[in-house]
Amino acid sequence: MARDFSIRARCRNFGWPRDRGTPEIRGPTAGAKRRLIDRAVGKLLFLGALAAIVAVFFIIIFLLRDGYQIVLETGLWNFLAGTEWNPTGRNPAYGVFPLITGTLLVMALAMVIAVPLSIGSAVFIAEIASPRMKSVIKPAIELLAGIPSVVYGFFGLILLTDWIRVTFDQPSGSSWLAGSILLAIMSIPTITSVAEDAISSVPREFKEGSLALGATHWQTIRRVIVPGALSGISAAIILGMGRAIGETMAVLMVTGNAAVIPDPIYDVFSPVRTLTGTLGIEMGEVAFGSTHYHALFGVAVVLLFITLAINSLARVIITRIQGTQGVRSTPPRRVKAAIQRSTPYRAITGAASRIAHAVSAPLRGLVHPRTSQRGAFLLISLSVAIVIAALGVILFEIVVNGAGAITWEFLTGSPRDLGRAGGIFPAIVGTFYLVGGALAVALPLGIATAIYLIEYTADTALTRSIRTAVDLLNGTPSIVFGLFGFAFLVLFLGFGVSLIAGQITLGLMILPTIIRTTEEALRSVPGSLREGSYALGATKWQTTWRVVLPPAIPGILTGAILSIGRAAGETAPIMFTAAIFSTRFLPSSLTEPVMALPYHLFVLTTTVPGAATQSYGTAFVLLILVLAIYLAAILVRRRYSQAKVM
Amino acid sequence: MNESTILKTKNLNLWYGQKQALIDISVSIPKNKVTALIGPSGCGKSTLLRCFNRMNDLIDSSRITGEILFNEKNIHDPHADVYAIREKIGMVFQKANPFPKSIYENVAYGPRIHGMNDKKELDRIVEESLKGAALWDEVKDRLHEPGLSLSGGQQQRLCIARSLAVGPEVILMDEPCSALDPIATAKIEDLIVRLARDYTVVIVTHNMQQAARASDYTGFMYLGRLVEFDGTTKIFEDPGEELTENYITGRFG
Numbered sequence: 001m002a003r004d005f006s007i008r009a010r011c012r013n014f015g016w017p018r019d020r021g022t023p024e025i026r027g028p029t030a031g032a033k034r035r036l037i038d039r040a041v042g043k044l045l046f047l048g049a050l051a052a053i054v055a056v057f058f059i060i061i062f063l064l065r066d067g068y069q070i071v072l073e074t075g076l077w078n079f080l081a082g083t084e085w086n087p088t089g090r091n092p093a094y095g096v097f098p099l100i101t102g103t104l105l106v107m108a109l110a111m112v113i114a115v116p117l118s119i120g121s122a123v124f125i126a127e128i129a130s131p132r133m134k135s136v137i138k139p140a141i142e143l144l145a146g147i148p149s150v151v152y153g154f155f156g157l158i159l160l161t162d163w164i165r166v167t168f169d170q171p172s173g174s175s176w177l178a179g180s181i182l183l184a185i186m187s188i189p190t191i192t193s194v195a196e197d198a199i200s201s202v203p204r205e206f207k208e209g210s211l212a213l214g215a216t217h218w219q220t221i222r223r224v225i226v227p228g229a230l231s232g233i234s235a236a237i238i239l240g241m242g243r244a245i246g247e248t249m250a251v252l253m254v255t256g257n258a259a260v261i262p263d264p265i266y267d268v269f270s271p272v273r274t275l276t277g278t279l280g281i282e283m284g285e286v287a288f289g290s291t292h293y294h295a296l297f298g299v300a301v302v303l304l305f306i307t308l309a310i311n312s313l314a315r316v317i318i319t320r321i322q323g324t325q326g327v328r329s330t331p332p333r334r335v336k337a338a339i340q341r342s343t344p345y346r347a348i349t350g351a352a353s354r355i356a357h358a359v360s361a362p363l364r365g366l367v368h369p370r371t372s373q374r375g376a377f378l379l380i381s382l383s384v385a386i387v388i389a390a391l392g393v394i395l396f397e398i399v400v401n402g403a404g405a406i407t408w409e410f411l412t413g414s415p416r417d418l419g420r421a422g423g424i425f426p427a428i429v430g431t432f433y434l435v436g437g438a439l440a441v442a443l444p445l446g447i448a449t450a451i452y453l454i455e456y457t458a459d460t461a462l463t464r465s466i467r468t469a470v471d472l473l474n475g476t477p478s479i480v481f482g483l484f485g486f487a488f489l490v491l492f493l494g495f496g497v498s499l500i501a502g503q504i505t506l507g508l509m510i511l512p513t514i515i516r517t518t519e520e521a522l523r524s525v526p527g528s529l530r531e532g533s534y535a536l537g538a539t540k541w542q543t544t545w546r547v548v549l550p551p552a553i554p555g556i557l558t559g560a561i562l563s564i565g566r567a568a569g570e571t572a573p574i575m576f577t578a579a580i581f582s583t584r585f586l587p588s589s590l591t592e593p594v595m596a597l598p599y600h601l602f603v604l605t606t607t608v609p610g611a612a613t614q615s616y617g618t619a620f621v622l623l624i625l626v627l628a629i630y631l632a633a634i635l636v637r638r639r640y641s642q643a644k645v646m
Numbered sequence: 647m648n649e650s651t652i653l654k655t656k657n658l659n660l661w662y663g664q665k666q667a668l669i670d671i672s673v674s675i676p677k678n679k680v681t682a683l684i685g686p687s688g689c690g691k692s693t694l695l696r697c698f699n700r701m702n703d704l705i706d707s708s709r710i711t712g713e714i715l716f717n718e719k720n721i722h723d724p725h726a727d728v729y730a731i732r733e734k735i736g737m738v739f740q741k742a743n744p745f746p747k748s749i750y751e752n753v754a755y756g757p758r759i760h761g762m763n764d765k766k767e768l769d770r771i772v773e774e775s776l777k778g779a780a781l782w783d784e785v786k787d788r789l790h791e792p793g794l795s796l797s798g799g800q801q802q803r804l805c806i807a808r809s810l811a812v813g814p815e816v817i818l819m820d821e822p823c824s825a826l827d828p829i830a831t832a833k834i835e836d837l838i839v840r841l842a843r844d845y846t847v848v849i850v851t852h853n854m855q856q857a858a859r860a861s862d863y864t865g866f867m868y869l870g871r872l873v874e875f876d877g878t879t880k881i882f883e884d885p886g887e888e889l890t891e892n893y894i895t896g897r898f899g
Contacts, residue, residue: 034761035729458706528743532805535699536756536812537733546755551746 038539045456048448052511055445056469059484059508060304066487067301069294070094079298085259085273087282087292094295096302098259102272103306106176106251107244109268110183114244115237117184118191120383122236125192126199127221128377137384138196139634144391145189146630148569150598151619153253154605155394156182158612161254170269174256177268182254183244185390191240192387198232199225218373235317242310245303246477248276248572249598253606257281275303276572279479284576288491297487300480304472311475402620405613411621414584415595419604420611424618429586430499430594431625434578435567437503437590438510443560446514453515454522455544474512479572481509486576500590502578509573510563517559521552554640561633569626571598597622652677652816652846653698653735658712660693662705667693669870671712675816675863680838680847682861682878684854686893689867691850692740695818698848699735700728716816733760735816736809741825742801744793744808749776749785752793752804756812771811779807780837799830806837817841819849823856835860854894858882866890 070079074094082095125138160181161173202225210220226233256271259278263270278299286293367375413423457463485505495501525548533543571579579599587594601618604611653675660668668690675681675698683691693702700721702708714721721731733756744752753772762768772789776782781803785796793804802822809817819838823831838860841847851857857864858878865875866889874881874890885891892898 034759035727526743528739528741529745531701531704531737531739532743532745532808533755533759534704535701535732535737535739536759536809537729537731538756538759539729542759546759547745 034539034542038541041541042456045448045452048445049452052445052449052515053466053469055508055511056466056473059473059481060469062484062488063297063300063304063480066294066297070291070298073291073294079295080302083261085278087295092291094291094298096275096295096299098261099273099275099278099299100302101261102176102255102259103245103274103276105262105265106179106183106255106272106274107241109176109180110187110244111237111241113180113184114187114191114240117383117387118188118236118240119195119233120380121188121192121387122195122199122233123221123226124380124384126196127217127225128380137388138193140388140391141189141192143189143627143630144185144387145193146565146627147394148571148598148622148626149186149247149249150253150569150571150602151398151623152182152186152394153250154601154615154619155397156250156254157605158615159393159397164269168269172256172271174254174271175269176255176262176272179251179255179272179274180268182250183247185394186247186250187240187243188387188390190243191236194236194239195229195233198229198236201232202228216369216373218376219369222376231317231320235314238310238314238317242307242314242475245306245310246276246475246479248280248477248479249602252277252280253602275299275306276477276479279303279483280572280575283479283483283486288487293487296483300483303477303480307475307477308472311471315471398616398619398623401613401616402623405617406620410614410617415582415600415614418608418611419582419600419614420608421614424595424597424600424614424621426583426586427595427597427600427618428621428625430579430596431568431598433499433587433594434502434506434574434596435564437499438506438567439560439564441504441507442511442514442563446511447518447556449515450518450522451544454519455540455548470512470515473508474516477572478509478570481505482573482576484508485573490577496591497576497578497580497593498591499578499587499594502574502594502596503590505573505577506567506570509570510567513563513566514559517562518552518556521555521559522548524555525551554636558633558637558640561629561636565626565629565633568629569598569622571596571602575599575602597625650677651675652717653848654715654718655694655697656713656715658694658697658714659710660690660697660702661707661709662693663707667870668697671872673865673872673875675846675848677846678842678844679862680842680849680860681863681865682857683848683850683865683867684852684857684893685867685873686898687852690870691865691867692820694867694872695737695820695848695850698816698818699732699737701732701737703728733812734814735818736812736814737818738802738805738809738820738822740821742798742805744796744801744804746792746794748790749793749796749804750789753807753811756808760812775807775811776804778810778841779803780833780840781807797830799826799833802826802830802834803837806834806841814845816846816848819847821850821852824852831856854882866893868893 074082079094079096080100081097082093083097084093084095085098086093121137121141125134125141129137156178161175161178163173164170164175164178165173206224206228207220210224211217215223251274255273255277257273257277258271259273260270262268262272279296282292283296286296410423411428412425414426415424416422453463453466482505485501485508489495489501489504490497529547529551530543533547538546574596578594579596580593581595581600581603583593583595597618601615601622604615604618651674655671655673658668658671659666671694673694683694685691696702697710697714698716698721702710710722716731716735720726721728745755747755750772753775754768757768757771762771773782773786776785781800784800785804793801796804802825806817806822823834826834835856838847838849842862849857849861861878863875864878864881866873866881866885866887868889874885874887876886880886881890882894885894
């Protein structure tokens with residue numbers, strides 16, 4: 001050899017066999033230790049994943065098993081098609097038909113209100129707004145998603161129902177209409193952001209092609225951009241429907257909750273009762289193992305199936321979009337293709353464009369394109385204005401009235417006189433306890449599961465069924481988790497209403513979100529980095545820990561923070577598992593119940609007369625807390641995207 | 647061939663699922679030489695390359711029969727340590743894939759995972775590896791800037807430095823210049839020739855001039871088979887097979 005290349009010469013000092021003549025590629029070498037670590041970590045991750053997966057399947061099976069009992073007791077037909085729901089009467093009746101009708105009616109009217117406003121807002125943000133305007137309006141609409149549902153319910157109860165009662169001269173404002181308006185506001189951010197993504201991802205060339213032919217911006221939007229984004233917009237609407245169906249607290253607080261079918265069916269001022277509302281109202285007073293108990297599980301299973309149907313539909317559409325864009329294609333395409341060819345699917349996706357076409361038909365040819373553009377943009381701007389106004393009214397109402405209620409005593413004292421006086425300190429601390437515990441449950445299990453699924457297993461039928469189960473729970477209404485926690489943890493395991501039961505319930509609720517966001521974060525790390533690391537002789541764990549995880553951390557963190565925000569604002573999962581209305585003390589052990597801000601607000605608003613100031617104050621504190629958490633997530637995400645530009 | 651052989655395959659077959667990608671390949675890669683693998687797209691040359699350091703293990707559907715010997719030892723021996731094999735047989739990919747870390751950390755990554763924690767020693771390894779990859783002079787003043795801030799050709803040389811840092815005997819290169827401009831390509835070709843003094847280099851390339859310029863031996867592959875393997879001059883001037891001649895003269899490919 002002509003010269004001793006220094007790298008090779010140096011290698012002899014490395015401390016493991018690197019002799020040039022006979023390299024030792026047979027173990028055990030000095031690498032035995034890291035192979036051992038690699039294997040141990042693999043086992044550990046497997047155990048974590050196993051625990052999470054068992055939990056996920058256990059919840060589903062537990063619900064199905066107890067839900068099936070009601071079918072045995074009343075018969076499937078009587079349960080689903082029975083028109084009377086009266087579990088506590090002398091002749092108890094368990095017909096969920098009015099509840100299903102109520103759910104669908106509230107959801108449908110909410111969509112009638114939300115869809116035009118959301119699509120208008122999406123088009124505005126994606127196509128019309130200046131960058132500066134976009135940077136204000138987009139987060140403002142996303143802010144709507146951050147407001148806890150109990151705060152919406154509070155707002156609905158004190159302002160909206162009153163407004164409906166006076167304006168339409170009704171005996172009571174608690175009605176289908178009130179529920180739908182609230183749900184519309186709550187699903188607008190979901191629909192808007194997904195639709196805006198879809199519109200923004202229509203290739204620029206299409207738009208330029210149309211404009212280059214002399215089309216106006218509006219003609220381009222209507223004939224090229226929106227049709228191009230149609231599947232994404234359909235998915236957005238369906239996801240919004242899922243959001244609306246799963247909502248409990250806000251609906252429960254404003255719909256009047258009479259289990260009746262409106263008569264006539266279009267009477268929007270009639271009270272209605274939803275599936276979720278029923279669980280929220282009746283779960284606390286039900287006897288373990290009774291027919292009523294089984295009926296509530298039946299309700300939960302019906303909810304589960306509705307959300308399953310909605311989410312699968314959305315997923316089919318989203319996968320189709322990814323398929324056409326060549327992002328990823330999954331095996332059972334033929335099934336999907338069949339669904340897409342089917343009449344209802346075509347009807348849904350076709351309807352929107354056909355309606356738009358029909359509506360504009362009489363105007364065509366009569367109106368100058370520039371005039372019609374002006375009209376269209378006016379309507380679009382109007383829809384954004386309405387959404388922003390709704391946000392403004394809610395924030396104004398709560399901030400103005402709530403800030404006045406904030407005193408030192410309110411923040412640091414214990415409640416007195418059923419919460420009419422004193423403070424909410426135990427509720428603030430209790431919320432932190434609950435969220436902290438939920439994270440302690442969900443974060444390690446969720447991250448381990450995601451790492452195991454992405455890095456340690458191949459894509460098999462098993463992992464696909466795990467993903468399906470995780471997705472199913474991800475879309476499941478939070479009240480269903482509340483039901484599970486109450487039935488299994490509180491009653492069956494005998495935890496009683498306790499901090500630990502609430503922590504586990506909340507933990508299980510956010511587990512699917514954490515698994516999914518972590519999976520996404522890991523998947524976004526390019527495979528070439530893994531190959532680069534393996535090619536240097538790194539073990540799987542070394543590659544995962546040193547190469548894959550660091551760039552994925554911001555994504556994982558964002559998911560975790562969003563979960564914290566969600567857990568902090570949720571009422572439904574804790575109201576029968578952990579929360580107590582009024583206590584002067586903090587829990588001294590995990591088996592004691594705690595106060596929590598959302599539950600405190602719920603009870604103050606619905607059952608304690610004369611506590612308006614405290615209600616506003618509690619809503620304000622809860623709002624600030626949750627929004628601060630979301631702000632943290634946004635900051636993490638922003639730092640991340642800046643780092644990526646580097 | 648009189649040179650000592652470092653890598654050898656015997657009747658190697660490989661399937662991806664149902665599709666056979668390599669058919670009965672027997673080849674000997676001479677030590678401390680540059681061997682080029684050429685052939686039309688999809689002929690299996692990258693697949694063969696990835697067999698040498700068992701990167702195909704990462705593809706779940708792949709299945710192998712036959713033997714691959716590294717210094718006369720079977721790399722698929724049940725006791726063989728796949729991590730040690732990849733330490734000895736490094737790889738540079740088609741598209742530069744520096745880690746999202748600093749230049750220094752990119753190079754230090756390999757030694758670190760193999761247990762080297764001494765700061766002084768690491769500094770030395772980083773410097774020598776970067777010199778070995780002809781990148782030191784360009785980056786010595788900004789070792790702690792992100793590796794991704796380098797140009798494409800520099801990133802590829804960073805990846806070469808990264809693989810030198812673990813002290814390999816063989817460096818596999820999978821079309822290392824296909825994403826680079828002619829000037830960056832020329833630099834890497836120079837580097838390849840220089841590396842062959844101390845390392846065995848196996849390079850997959852689409853570019854026949856590159857094979858002719860930079861390699862000592864050339865293998866021509868077609869439809870999963872190794873059609874011909876010989877000295878580069880022989881292959882380019884007097885190929886033994888008509889198929890090879892047709893490919894080299896540009897009659898198909």
